[in-house]
Amino acid sequence: MKTTFDGTMQPLDRTVPDPALIVLIGAAGSGKSTWASTWPSTQVLELDQFRAMVSDEAGDQSATLSAVNVMHTVLEARLARKRTTVIDATNTEERVRAGLLQMARNYGVPTVAFLVSTPASVCVERQADRSPDRAVPEDVVRRQHADAVAALPHLRSEGFDHVVFADSIHRLEPLLKRASDTRCRELGWDGSDGLGGLLLVRRTFGAEVLPLWRWRDNSPLAGGDRVGEIRLGPDRLVLALRTDVDGEGDVGFDLLVGCPYDDECDAPAWQPVFSVTDLWKAHTSDTGLHPDAVCSVHGGPDDVDQEADDHDQDDDPEGRADLEEQFAAAVRE
Incomplete structure (x- = not known):
């Protein structure tokens, strides 16, 4: 058997006992x-x-x-x-x-x-x-x-x-x-329940958010899409899980925000969030108009002018009162 030596001409040791x-x-x-x-x-x-x-x-x-x-x-x-x-x-x-x-x-x-x-x-x-x-x-x-x-x-x-x-x-x-063991536990391949619906939450926003996340099943707030919330004491963020983003089958999250087009509008509005950094920015600062924000009443930026005309002609366009009540109820819960 050939003996390998280190730089000091001592036999090379590969022993790492346990415990050590x-x-x-x-x-x-x-x-x-x-x-x-x-x-x-x-x-x-x-x-x-x-x-x-x-x-x-x-x-x-x-x-x-x-x-x-x-x-x-x-x-x-x-x-x-x-x-x-x-x-x-x-x-x-x-x-x-x-x-x-x-x-x-x-x-x-x-x-x-x-x-x-x-x-x-x-x-x-x-x-x-x-x-x-x-x-x-x-x-x-x-x-x-x-x-x-x-x-x-x-x-x-x-x-x-x-x-x-x-x-x-x-x-x-x-x-x-x-x-691999960690991955199997997350997916439930080890016989446990795994993370289930929280796996996408963790991938998107990180493990720190998981203890604060709750799904709000049967909520009508997001038009049939699943709604979840991050809550800690008086702080709260409401999100919708979109499963067909842009009609292409992509999956992502939208954050519930106030209408960015009309200060007096109480209808729910949504803006996409892709990471915990997006959540932090939305929660801690006034980031101004998000280019992809969509109001349930006013639509997106390209729809604002047309929506303004519609509002002049209709006392309650697209059931705004009902949408505003849904938003208010979600905030109260």
């Missing part, structure tokens, strides 16, 4: 978080997230000490339960690794040094894609990279049970398996 404390080692921008994402999120302790927890800013370096203290508290609780835990931080300093190793020894949990060996130039280039509060200065990135390279020959003597290179570990299968 897996310490990612690499400069900022090396791709540690990408590898960390192949484990369940509950198993990953990311230092940036703990900075955000204590300071609301993931890049706030002044919050590092507090963030580390909180992270160590969670880590100790997981180690006591013999749970696999991934430390997503640079971990290029020996004193940092020594503290983690000691915690793992205290609970008899095996340790893995997981090296993400991306070239320094690539790590530096990736900082340009980060937000200003997350970007790391070039000199810091290069120092971290140099420290990681220098640490490699000594990681076993530091006390790590296993030293592995990320590029030698197959992690795609568990990532795909977890994503």
